[in-house]
Amino acid sequence: xxxxxxxxxxxxxxxxxxxxxxxYIGIGFLKDYDLSSIPYxxxxxxxxxxxxxxxxxxxxxxxVTARNSIGFxxxxxxxxxxxxxxxxxxxxxxxxVAEILGDYxxxxxxxxPHRREVKWLNVVIPRSAMSxxxxxxxxxxxxxxxxxxxxxxxxxxxxxxxxxSAATTATAAMEQEKPAKPSRQEPYRERSLHRLLANYxxxxxxxxxxxxxxxxxxxxxxxxxxxPDMVGVEYNEFQEAATRSLLKAAETKxxxxxxxxxxxxVISSDHQLKEYYFQALSNSSWANYGYLVAFExxxxxxxxxxxxxxxFGIGVIKLSPYSDDTKELFPxxxxxxxxxxxxxxxxxxxxxxxxxxxxxxxINAPTEVLDDVKGGLRKFCDKGFSSQDEILAYCSESHxxx
Numbered sequence: 001x002x003x004x005x006x007x008x009x010x011x012x013x014x015x016x017x018x019x020x021x022x023x024y025i026g027i028g029f030l031k032d033y034d035l036s037s038i039p040y041x042x043x044x045x046x047x048x049x050x051x052x053x054x055x056x057x058x059x060x061x062x063x064v065t066a067r068n069s070i071g072f073x074x075x076x077x078x079x080x081x082x083x084x085x086x087x088x089x090x091x092x093x094x095x096x097v098a099e100i101l102g103d104y105x106x107x108x109x110x111x112x113p114h115r116r117e118v119k120w121l122n123v124v125i126p127r128s129a130m131s132x133x134x135x136x137x138x139x140x141x142x143x144x145x146x147x148x149x150x151x152x153x154x155x156x157x158x159x160x161x162x163x164x165s166a167a168t169t170a171t172a173a174m175e176q177e178k179p180a181k182p183s184r185q186e187p188y189r190e191r192s193l194h195r196l197l198a199n200y201x202x203x204x205x206x207x208x209x210x211x212x213x214x215x216x217x218x219x220x221x222x223x224x225x226x227x228p229d230m231v232g233v234e235y236n237e238f239q240e241a242a243t244r245s246l247l248k249a250a251e252t253k254x255x256x257x258x259x260x261x262x263x264x265x266v267i268s269s270d271h272q273l274k275e276y277y278f279q280a281l282s283n284s285s286w287a288n289y290g291y292l293v294a295f296e297x298x299x300x301x302x303x304x305x306x307x308x309x310x311x312f313g314i315g316v317i318k319l320s321p322y323s324d325d326t327k328e329l330f331p332x333x334x335x336x337x338x339x340x341x342x343x344x345x346x347x348x349x350x351x352x353x354x355x356x357x358x359x360x361x362x363i364n365a366p367t368e369v370l371d372d373v374k375g376g377l378r379k380f381c382d383k384g385f386s387s388q389d390e391i392l393a394y395c396s397e398s399h400x401x402x
Contacts (some may be wrong), residue, residue: 003084004154005075006095006138006145011268011296012401013091015112020120025086025098026112027076027143029069030054034106035114040078047074060270062303069299072143077104077114085154086118087125087138087147091401093321093392094124095138097158125157127322128388139325142299190265192398193295194230196319197261199384199391200326201232206259207381208232209355216349227349228283230382232259233359256363258337259291260284263319266296273301273308280314286341289332293317295400297329306330321395322388354380 007025009015019025030053040046047070054066061069080086080100087095102117127135134150147154194210201208213227234257262280267273277292284290290313297305297318305316315332346353358377365373385391395401 001148002151003080003146004087004148004151005080005084006087006089006147007076008143009088010111011266011298013089016088016090016096019088019112019118020096023101023118023120024107024112024115025076025088025100025118026107026110026115027073028112028114029073030057031111031113032108033057034108035073035077035104036106043074043078046078047071050074061300065300065303068142073114075144075146076116080116085158087154090124093128093395094126097121097123097125121158123158123161125154125161128392129157129161135322135325139320139322139327188265188295188399188401190263192400193263193265193293193319195382195384195394196321196326196391196400197230197263197293197317198382200317200319201259202384204234206232206234207377208259208261209351209381211349211351211355213349215351226283227345227352228260228287229263230261231287231352231355232261233257233355233377234259235362256359257288257334258286258359259289260287261291261293261317264292264294267292267294267301268296268298270301270304273304277305277308277312277314281312284314285335286338286345288334288337289315290335291315291317291332293319295319302329321391321400 009019009025010028015026030050033053035050038046038049047067050070050073051063051066054070055061055063058066082100082102084100086098086100088098090096098118098120100116101119105115105117107113107115127138130138131150131153134147134153137145137147137150191210198208198210208230209232210230211227216227236255236257260280260283262276262283264272264276267276276294280290280292292314293316295318297316308314309316309330313333313335315328316330318327318329320326342356346356358380361373362370362377385394
């Protein structure tokens with residue numbers, strides 16, 4: 001039976017261009033270790049030998065990380081058979097499609113040295129054309145993911161999205177005749193991610209607001225790890241007005257939840273993780289819930305991330321341009337509000353003070369004007385998107401991979 005797998009060709013699909021040019025897919029675990037000499041007729045024995053080697057080379061990693069990494073290595077090198085199909089994100093909202101042609105070979109001194117020869121089909125499947133279930137599966141964390149159960153849908157997508165090979169070939173030939181220009185992908189800015197997070201939070205009934213650090217009092221701008229990047233509020237909305245009024249009067253702290261978010265572009269190493277995690281911990285001490293949010297998260301830090309979450313309670317969100325693919329990897333633990341820190345932030349940052357003021361007005365608003373007051377809060381807070389096309393246009397303008 002033909003297999004279909006979604007694969008990642010480096011973090012953020014950064015090696016997709018080289019793979020397309022040289023007709024291969026690859027993986028980078030144990031990159032200095034040629035696997036050709038290791039018998040692979042017994043998969044269990046092969047995995048055990050490579051897990052031991054992985055732990056020898058990566059003494060700071062756990063057995064769980066080793067098993068996952070070697071599992072991905074097996075899939076790419078030997079699990080996929082000739083004729084199987086792989087989908088690789090192109091970083092622009094689509095998936096390039098290839099058929100496996102050759103067996104495993106080793107290409108030393110390259111980022112992805114463990115390789116398979118492939119034939120790239122003249123197909124790019126738009127993510128927007130996929131069913132919701134297929135989107136969820138292809139968006140899962142991991143170097144590769146088996147999506148064979150969606151074979152019928154994928155076959156249909158491949159058949160209906162194939163472009164004219166003649167036109168494509170002609171265009172490619174014309175492009176090759178042009179003088180080569182050095183390509184430089186402009187990096188996206190961290191703050192460009194704020195609207196993506198705001199869009200995701202709106203779908204979870206959380207209003208959020210960017211806190212501009214540069215607007216803080218000059219005397220306090222130099223303080224380290226004080227300001228959250230974004231803040232949010234969630235109201236406990238019962239259907240009956242009488243119930244909402246009772247909750248506000250009797251248990252105000254149960255009526256709302258305040259959130260704090262620290263955003264980063266990439267978390268790729270243990271050092272980065274610890275620095276960013278404790279920055280989020282410091283910046284979120286005032287809130288009910290604190291989160292570290294990143295657009296790209298390396299699999300290598302997942303185990304340590306889980307440990308930090310158990311110990312300190314800061315949650316972690318892996319952000320995607322698509323709200324349905326944004327994942328809460330680890331939930332945040334609830335804390336009581338720290339009013340002394342809230343007071344300090346109100347004194348040093350006008351954005352934060354205005355946010356708290358408007359949140360409080362909603363709490364204190366009489367029923368007859370409550371909707372108007374909430375409307376004022378919504379206008380003040382960060383906006384989301386009205387359509388998928390608007391998201392894609394925003395990501396393109398902001399140089400965010402999608």
